[in-house]
Amino acid sequence: MTVEELLNSILREIKPSPEDEVKVREISEKITNALKSETKALGLNVDVETYGSVAKGTWLRGDVDLDVFLMADRSIPRETLISNGLKSAKGVFESLKGRWIERYADHPYVEGWVDGVRVDVVPCYRAEPGKWLTAVDRTPHHTQYIKSKLSGEALDQVRLLKKFAKGIGVYGADIKTGGFSGYLCELLIVSYGDFIKTVEAASKWDRRTIIDIDKYYRGRLGEVKKKFQHPLVVVDPVDPNRNVAAAVRLETLCTFIMASKCFLRKPSKAFFYPSKPVKLTESAFKAKLESRGLDLVAVSFGAVEAVPDVLWGQLYRTLDSMKALLENWDFKVYRAKAWTDERGLTIFLFELESSILSRLKRHTGPPVFSEEFWNFLGKHLRKDRTSTGPWVEGDRLVVEVDRRFRDVKDLFECFLKADGGISVGVREKIAEVIGRGFKVLKNMELWSIMSENAELNLFISEFLDGLPMWLKTWLEEAEATFDKTRNVEA
Numbered sequence: 001m002t003v004e005e006l007l008n009s010i011l012r013e014i015k016p017s018p019e020d021e022v023k024v025r026e027i028s029e030k031i032t033n034a035l036k037s038e039t040k041a042l043g044l045n046v047d048v049e050t051y052g053s054v055a056k057g058t059w060l061r062g063d064v065d066l067d068v069f070l071m072a073d074r075s076i077p078r079e080t081l082i083s084n085g086l087k088s089a090k091g092v093f094e095s096l097k098g099r100w101i102e103r104y105a106d107h108p109y110v111e112g113w114v115d116g117v118r119v120d121v122v123p124c125y126r127a128e129p130g131k132w133l134t135a136v137d138r139t140p141h142h143t144q145y146i147k148s149k150l151s152g153e154a155l156d157q158v159r160l161l162k163k164f165a166k167g168i169g170v171y172g173a174d175i176k177t178g179g180f181s182g183y184l185c186e187l188l189i190v191s192y193g194d195f196i197k198t199v200e201a202a203s204k205w206d207r208r209t210i211i212d213i214d215k216y217y218r219g220r221l222g223e224v225k226k227k228f229q230h231p232l233v234v235v236d237p238v239d240p241n242r243n244v245a246a247a248v249r250l251e252t253l254c255t256f257i258m259a260s261k262c263f264l265r266k267p268s269k270a271f272f273y274p275s276k277p278v279k280l281t282e283s284a285f286k287a288k289l290e291s292r293g294l295d296l297v298a299v300s301f302g303a304v305e306a307v308p309d310v311l312w313g314q315l316y317r318t319l320d321s322m323k324a325l326l327e328n329w330d331f332k333v334y335r336a337k338a339w340t341d342e343r344g345l346t347i348f349l350f351e352l353e354s355s356i357l358s359r360l361k362r363h364t365g366p367p368v369f370s371e372e373f374w375n376f377l378g379k380h381l382r383k384d385r386t387s388t389g390p391w392v393e394g395d396r397l398v399v400e401v402d403r404r405f406r407d408v409k410d411l412f413e414c415f416l417k418a419d420g421g422i423s424v425g426v427r428e429k430i431a432e433v434i435g436r437g438f439k440v441l442k443n444m445e446l447w448s449i450m451s452e453n454a455e456l457n458l459f460i461s462e463f464l465d466g467l468p469m470w471l472k473t474w475l476e477e478a479e480a481t482f483d484k485t486r487n488v489e490a
Contacts, residue, residue, distance in 0.1 A: 003196065003267045006267050006268075006269065007160055007195065007196075009269075010160065010163065010269065010272050011156055011159065011160060013061070014060045014061055014159050014160075014163050014272075015060075015061060015156060015159060016059065016060070016061045016064075017061065020061055020064075023115075024054060024059075024064055024066070024117065027066065027114060027115055027117050027119075028050050028054065028066055028068075030096070030114070031066065031068055031092065031096075031114060031119055031121075032048045032049075032050060032068060034092040034095065034096065035048045035068060035070065035088060035089070035092055035121065036048050038088040038089075038091050038092050038095075039070060039084070039085070039088045041088075042084045042087060042088055043084075044070070044072075044076075044080070044081070044084040044085065044088065045072065045073070045076065046070040046071055046072045046076075046081075046085070046123075047070075047071045047126070048068060048069070048070060048071075049068070049069050049071060049140070050066060050067065050068055050069075051067050051068075051069055051139050051140055051142075051143040052065065052066070052067030052120075052139070052143065052182070053065065053067075053182050054066055054067070055067075055143050055147075056143055056146045056147055056150070056155075056186065057147075057151075057155045058146075058150075058155055058158040058159060058162070058182065058185075058186060059159075060159055060162060060163060063166075064117055064118075065117075065118045065119075065120065066117060066118070066119040066120070067120050067122065067139070068119060068120065068121050068122070069121075069122050069123075069124050069136075069139065069140065070085045070088070070089075070121065070122065070123045070124065071124055071125070071126045071140065072085075072123065072124070072125055072126065073125070073126060074125055074126075074127070074133065076125075078133070078134070081123045081125070082108055082123055085121070085123030086102060086108060086109075086110050086121075086123070088121075089109075089110035089112065089121035090102075090110060092112075092121075093110070093112035093113075093114065093119075096114050098112050098113050098114040098115075098119075099112065099113050100112035100113070103120075103307060104307050107122070107123075107124075107134050107135045107136045108123075109121060109122040109123070109136075122136050122139070124136045124137050124139065124140075125137050126140075129141060129238055129239065130239065130241075132239070138236070138238050138239055138242070141238040142183050142236075142238055145237055145238055146183070146186045146187075146190070149190045150186065150189065150190060153194075154189060154193075154194070157189045157193075157194040157195045157198075158185055158186050158189045160195040161185045161188060161189060161195050161198055162182060162185050163272045164195070164199070164259070164263075164271055164272060165179065165180045165185060165256070166272075167270075167271050167272040167273060167274055167470055168255060168256065168259040168271060168274075168468065168470045169255070169468065169469075169470070170252045170255050170256050170259075171185075173247035173248075174247075174308060174309060174312070175247075175308070175309040175312040175313045175316070176308060176309075176312040177252070178247055178248060178249035178251070178252045179247070179248060179249075179252045179256075180245075180248060180252075180256070181244070181247065183244060184234060184244050184245055184248075187211075187213060187234055187237075187244060188211075188234070190213055191211050191213050191234075199259075199260040199263055199264060200260075200264065202256055202257055202260040203257060203260040203261045203264055205232070205253070205257050207231055207250070208225070208231060208233075209231070209232050209233065209253075210224055210225070210228075210233040210235075211232075211233065211234045211235065212224065212235040213234075213235065213237055214235070214237045214240075216235055216237075216240040217235065217240070227241075228243045228246070230243055230245060230246050230248065231248065231249075231250045231253050232245040232248045232253050233245060255468070258471075259271055259470065259471075262471065262474060266474070266478045268473075268474050268477050268478060269477075270470055270471075270473035270474035270476075270477050270478075271470050271474065273473075274468075274469040274470035274472075274473045274474075275469055275472065275473045275476075276458070276469065277458040277459075277461040277462040277465070277469060278461055279454065279457050279458055279461060280450070280457055280460065280461045280464075282447055282451065285444070285446075285447060285450065285460075286444060288464050289443050289444065289464075292464075294334060294351055294352065294353060294354075295351070295352045295353075295354055295355035295356075295408075295442060295443060296349070296350075296351055296352075296442070296443055296446060296460075296464075297349075297350045297351075297352055297355050297408055297440065297441070297442050297443075298347045298348065298349050298350070298440070298441045298442075298446055299322070299347065299348045299412055299416070299434075299438055299439075299440055300345065300346070300347045300438060300439045300440075300441055300449060301346055301347075301433050301434050301436075301437065301438040301439070302344060302345065302346065302433050302436065302437070303340065303341075303342060303343055303344050303345065303346060303433070304340070304346055304429050304430055304432075304433050305429075306429050308342070310429070311340070311342070311429070312338075314427035314428070314429050314430050315338040315340065315346075315430065316338065317425070317427050318338070318348070318421070318425065318426045318427045318430045319336055319337070319338045319348055320425075321421075321424060321425025321426060321427075322336070322348055322350075322421070322424070322425070322426070323336045323350070324425070325411070325415060325424045325425070326350065326352070326408070326411070329403075329404070329405050329411055330357060330361065330403070331352050331353075331354075331355070331357065331408055331411070332352060332353035332354070333350055333351070333352060334351040334352065334353065335350070335351040335463070336348070336349065336350045336351070337349050337463060339456065339459050341453065341455050341456070345449065345453060345456065346430075346433070347449075347456070349460070349463060350408075351463075352408065355407065355408040355409075355442050356406060356407055356408075357403055357405075357406045357407075358403070358406075359387075359402060359403065359406060360387055360388070360400040360401065360402060360403070361400065361401050361402075361403050362398065362399075362400055363398070363399050363400070363401055364393075364396055364397075364398050365380070365390065365396055365397035365398065365399065366396065366397065367395045367396050368392060368395060368396070368397065369395070373397070376390070376397055377390060377397065380397075380399045380401075383401070385401050385402040385404075386399050386400075386401050386402075387399075387400050387401060387402055388400035408440070408442070409440045409442070412438075412440045413440065416434055416438060419431065419435065420432060420433075420434040420435030421434055446460065
C-alpha cells in the first residue's frame, strides 16, 4: 500500500459522512435556537453563533465538539455577560435533557452533552483584533482566518493531522496533555500545505522552532525569540503577540517529531489507530516487577476537587517536588508520573533503583589544608550519626554517616503527614487531600488498588512497558527492530 492509499483509507474512516453532517447541523440549530430564546428571556442581548472545527469543516467523524459563542457588544458588563450567559446555557441543557458542567480555563464556560454530542457554550465579546476583553474573543477571528485559507482537500489534510496527533497522544492544549490544539493543526496545514509536508517539516524541527505564517516578524527573529520562550512558536495571524503553540511542552513536541520521523521511515495506521495497553493479571504484574530488578512505589490518595487545568497543573508541579524530595535523600528516581481517574483515586508513581538504601552514606569533606578543616573534623568527631571516620583520602576528609531515611515509606510518612507535604512543595489542593490520608505502596502492594481500578491497571501496564502504544504498534506491524548502528530497519 502506498502512502497515498494509506492516507486515503484513513480519511475514509475519519471524514464525516453526509448523514453525520446533517445530524451535527440539526443539533447545532437546535442548540443555537434554544440559546437565542433563553438569552432573550433573560434580557441578554447577544448573537448566538457556532465557531470552531464544525464551522471550519475540520471535525472528525465520531469526535465532534460544538463551540457555540454568545457574542456581546462591549457595552454589556462582563459580570452580566458571564452570569446570564452561563445561566442560559445551563437552562438549555436541562430543557433538552442533556447533562452539563461549568468549566473554567482562562474564561468561564459551560460544557454540556446533547444527543451524544459535546457542546461548549462560551460567552465572549465582539472585539476588533488586538482589543480583546476576554481570552476567547479571538476564536471567531480564528474561524474566519482558517475559512479564508483552507477549503476542499486542505480540510481533509487537517483531519489527517488531527487524527495523527490524537493517535500519538499529543492532541489537546489542556494542561494535562500540553499538546497541539485544533487551531494549531490547522495553522500547520496553512503553513506547509498538506499532511505529508507537515510531518516532513516536523521531522527536521529543532529545540526552538519558529513559524510565522504571515511574516509579521520578518527580519526580527531576535525579537520573536525574546518575546516567546517556548520550544515551538507559531505566531497567531490574528494576534501577533500570541504564540498558538504556547501550551506545547518540550516532551510533547519531541514526541511529535519522533513520530514524524518514524512515519516517514515506514508509514502505518499505527500512528492513527494505536493498540490499547493490555490489562495486567496479578501473575503478569508480579513477573514484570521481578524481571526489572527495580522498585515501583506509589503515593495513593483520594480525588482532588478542581477543574482539570488547575488539577493537572498542581499534579505536575507536585510530582516535580516529590521527585526532588526523593533525590535529595539519595533515592535514585528512574521515572515518575502522576495519574488520576478524577473521581476517587490519585497516585504519584515512581520507579526507583531501590526503595531501601544502605544504612551508611559516604560523605566527602574539605581538603585538610582548607579553612573548613576544623569545622568538619569537630562536627563529625562529636556527631552521633557519624559511624566511621573521619579519615584522610587523598587530600580530603571522608566519613560514613547513618542515613536518616533508609526506607522510602519512612521518608514520605515524615514529610507528607504533618501538613500534606506543603513544606516540601506539594501544591495546596493536593496537600489538602493528602492531609486527610494517603498510602505508600511498594511493588506487589499496588495490586490491591490495581485489581479494583481497570484504568489504573492499564496506566501501570503502559508505564512498565515503557513504549508509547503507537510506537509499540508500529514496531509490531512493521516487524521492525532497533539496531544501534543502523537506527530503524524494517
